[in-house]
Amino acid sequence: MKKNKILLFLIVISFPLLAQNKYTKIADNLFERYEYVQAVKEYLLVNEKGKSDEYVYKQLGECYYNMFNTVESAKWYALAVKKDQDAETYFNYAQMLKANAKYEEANVQMKTFAIKAPTDQRAVDFNKNPDYLPALVDKDKLFDVKILDINSDKSDFGAILYNDVLYFASARNSGGKKYGWNDEAFLDIYQSDLKTDGNFSDPKPVSELNTRFHEGPVSITADGSTIYFSSESFNSNLYEKNNAKRLKFGQVHLFKAKKEDGKWTAITPMPFNDKKYSTSNPSIDKEGKILYFSSNMPGSIGGIDIWKVQVNNDGTYGIPKNLGDKINTAGDESFPFITDENVLYFASNGLTGFGGLDVFFVDLNKNDLPINVGKPVNTEKDDFALTYNSVKQLGYVSSNRSGEDHIYSSIPVCKGKIKVVVKSLKDGAVLMNSKVLILDENSNVIGTQVSNEKGEVVYDVDCEKIYIIEAFKDGYMTAKIPLAKIIGGSITVDVTIKPIDVVITEKEIILNPIYFDFNKSNITKQGAEELDKLVYVMSQNEALKVYVKSHSDSKGDDKYNLNLSDKRAKATVQYVISKGIDTSRISGKGFGETELKIDCKNKCTEEQNAINRRSEFLLVK
Known part of the structure; x- marks a missing residue:
């Protein structure tokens, strides 16, 4: 569902055609009504009859492009560009090649596009950084992505969680008319309850909002009183007629409803809807004051742009404003979602990405440029409609990476x-x-x-x-x-x-006293702190060589004290070496009680004994 997802399309109600051409007229009329499934069949018949040319090839490429059948689209575009085409055809062809992970071939087509449309912002961005892919692939992962079990075998997308209820759009409805764009049922709004085990209940349609046309996705105010949702302009009798082709052209429009007694009532269209353009994919901010949406209304920079409108206290609305060319491009930007922190997530196929629609974000509190969310949220296929419930810390994103639009959880990496x-x-x-x-x-x-x-x-x-x-x-x-x-x-x-308070003289490095516990040779915490100062001084001057002299107090016999002080010297030397000082730069020896600092013999106080249990650091070089 390529542009169907972006909701660019016009909804068409047709009357029987009176005159048809035996070659492309039937296919062209189907294409014009966005009935791409049937249009493909007719163009293929023309091709089988040998009546094909570059126009038919291009039309087939366009049909498959809109249906997001990337392989078939690229195949027919390849035939079409053998003769000169308009710039947008080369851009679309490049997008399909990227969606098939054929990036080098895509760059060839982008170069042609850039030559044909050098001032297009997409071309400007490409020329600035044609080899963008490696950096995009290497981005830090921002989300963990996992497919949900509530998906059907049809299109399911645009999920958003309010309190414990998940709302989303789905084509799982088996009854009613099928949509010619992709041969699926028309979209309805569904809801599913979040259970305590983290799973969801069986989805149920929100019957009071659904009609025989398309509905969804939705956005609900924080207080739960108002819902904004996409539906079709036929529901408000806004459409254009083409009498010559006996067609009615409708648009996708925004509507709102109020909740009363657990049901949505008082459905009304937005006052800025118009039969000449679409308004869709709403997102209301946490204050209920600004409504973001996508539209191709006059003033749009590309096909579909992101807009915002003020919601006044009296229930009226301001004049819609385009979010400008830092966000919107000559391509399509859609599926806006505004977080409680005023960060805008949206999907774009005009900004630099992996292929198809990619999810981007921009902090509206700052004057920043949009940033690609990266993998695994984004792939070579269409990835879009990222939403996040900040209270539950649960997020969701939609993607057709499996071949069909499905909903995935997108949990932020902590x-x-x-x-x-x-x-x-x-x-x-x-x-x-x-x-x-x-x-x-x-x-x-x-x-x-x-x-x-x-x-x-x-x-x-x-x-x-x-x-x-x-x-x-x-x-x-x-x-x-x-x-x-x-x-x-x-x-x-x-x-x-700590500042290093070390005195260096011509003969020695003077530290604060390094004390040892009585009858022990291990380095104490206080000793380590002082020796770290020595390590620092020696690391700053590789020419320094140090000789360690360790001494004992006068307790015990001379031989025991000599042996104990030698152990202390070796422990000191080993500590310094363990900090990275080369063994050739430090050595030491124990002197026992032969060089007492305080010669008090057997009358020493404990304080004097502690002073005598010391190490000295002489400069050898």
């Missing part, structure tokens, strides 16, 4: 933000130009940034993962902070780092 603020432990001052690393739970570095003038860096991270933050700055100690699992949203982490 993302979070970690803002790190680096400060000095000495005075709390923020530290700009600090190097901040983020590591995974296996200590693999996954990001490196430098703090700004506020001492800040911000990392976008995935949820349900453990991260570690490390902060470095010249003249400061390195700090490492493990974080709990991120569950979404933003968190702020203050990292305070």
